[in-house]
Structures are given as structure tokens and as C-alpha cells.
Amino acid sequence: MEREDILNIFKDNKAMLEGHFLLTSGRHSNQYLQCALVLQKPSVAEKLSQELCKKIEEQNVDIVIGPAIGGITFAYEMARQLGALALFAEREEGAMTLRRGFTIAPGARVLVVEDVITTGGSVREVVELVKKLGGQVVGVASLVDRSNGKVEFGCPFTSLLPIEVVSYSPEDCPLCKEGKPIVKPGSRKVKK
Numbered sequence: 463m464e465r466e467d468i469l470n471i472f473k474d475n476k477a478m479l480e481g482h483f484l485l486t487s488g489r490h491s492n493q494y495l496q497c498a499l500v501l502q503k504p505s506v507a508e509k510l511s512q513e514l515c516k517k518i519e520e521q522n523v524d525i526v527i528g529p530a531i532g533g534i535t536f537a538y539e540m541a542r543q544l545g546a547l548a549l550f551a552e553r554e555e556g557a558m559t560l561r562r563g564f565t566i567a568p569g570a571r572v573l574v575v576e577d578v579i580t581t582g583g584s585v586r587e588v589v590e591l592v593k594k595l596g597g598q599v600v601g602v603a604s605l606v607d608r609s610n611g612k613v614e615f616g617c618p619f620t621s622l623l624p625i626e627v628v629s630y631s632p633e634d635c636p637l638c639k640e641g642k643p644i645v646k647p648g649s650r651k652v653k654k
């Protein structure tokens with residue numbers, strides 16, 4: 463699959479919108495991404511994960527783990543394809559932990575996944591958690607990489623779709639200057 467084909471899957475599923483958006487950071491952007499919308503269709507999740515699996519060098523994986531909530535369904539599909547266990551880590555009093563009886567055997571080969579990586583903060587915490595429990599982190603993988611090449615996990619990092627994020631401070635936003643109405647994703651309200 464070419465980059466264009468992957469982009470079209472995101473656009474067809476409204477997982478990538480173009481317009482004028484207010485990001486949670488307060489900055490404005492011409493693009494908005496909602497990965498859950500490609501993962502809500504199991505057949506689409508399967509197709510994208512298949513493409514990503516082809517790019518991952520290390521296929522000998524025992525466990526796939528993702529941070530809750532974004533990484534849960536994605537970890538499950540990746541694990542299904544790699545013939546591995548699907549785990550997720552969640553926060554307990556601020557720290558990433560394994561709950562629900564999940565365990566990582568010492569020496570287990572673990573792939574850490576997330577749907578979208580921006581700063582990589584949660585993924586880095588999961589990597590540390592796996593190491594602390596004695597697992598061996600063989601790589602990190604994501605559907606979308608919005609880090610603009612700035613993340614480093616100390617292991618191979620593979621993504622299906624690197625996207626350069628363009629955002630503006632409200633004062634410098636060209637879309638505001640055009641008078642385009644701004645949308646806050648997740649709500650249906652349109653601000654002036």
C-alpha cells in the first residue's frame with residue numbers, strides 16, 4: 463500500500479479531517495486526526511495492521527501491549543496478527559501499571575504499540591514498565607507518527623503513516639485571517 467492509499471483510508475473513514483480546528487493545546491490547525499474511527503471497523507483495522515506488520519522487522523513477538531485507552535484495540539489486532547498476547551497498561555494514581563491479572567514473564571519479547579504517537583510520553587512509560595517487569599522491548603509501533611521525527615524510545619520505532627503536524631498560535635493563524643469558522647473536535651459546536 464502506498465502512502466496515498468493509507469491516507470485515503472483515513473479520509474474515507476473521517477479519521478482525518480481537513481478544515482479549521484481548535485486543538486486541546488489551544489493552537490489552531492488545518493487538520494484533525496481521530497484514529498478511533500479507522501479502528502472502529504475491524505476489517506479496516508486488520509488491513510492497516512497487516513501493512514504495519516510487514517514493516518516490522520521483529521516478528522518473533524510474545525506480547526503486544528498498548529497504553530489504555532487508545533492502544534487497546536490496536537494492540538489486540540496487532541497481537542492477533544503476530545500470534546501474540548494482547549495486553550494493555552493503564553494508569554493507577556498517575557503511574558502506568560498492569561492490572562486485571564496481566565503479567566509479563568521475564569525475558570518475554572514485547573512490542574509496544576499506540577494508535578497515534580505525538581510526544582510519545584505514554585509509550586515511553588509503557589516501555590519503562592515492561593523493562594521494569596523483566597520483559598524485553600523489541601520495538602515500538604504506531605499507526606500514525608505525528609512526532610515530526612522527534613521521538614526516541616531506545617529501540618526500533620516503526621509507523622505506518624508519518625504526518626507532519628502544522629499548527630498555529632491563534633494570533634498567527636492564516637485560517638482565522640480568512641475568517642473560516644473554527645471547530646472544536648469532539649464537540650459539535652462551531653465557534654465564531
Ligand SMILES: [Zn+2]
Binds near residue numbers: 491639
Ligand atoms: Zn485559526
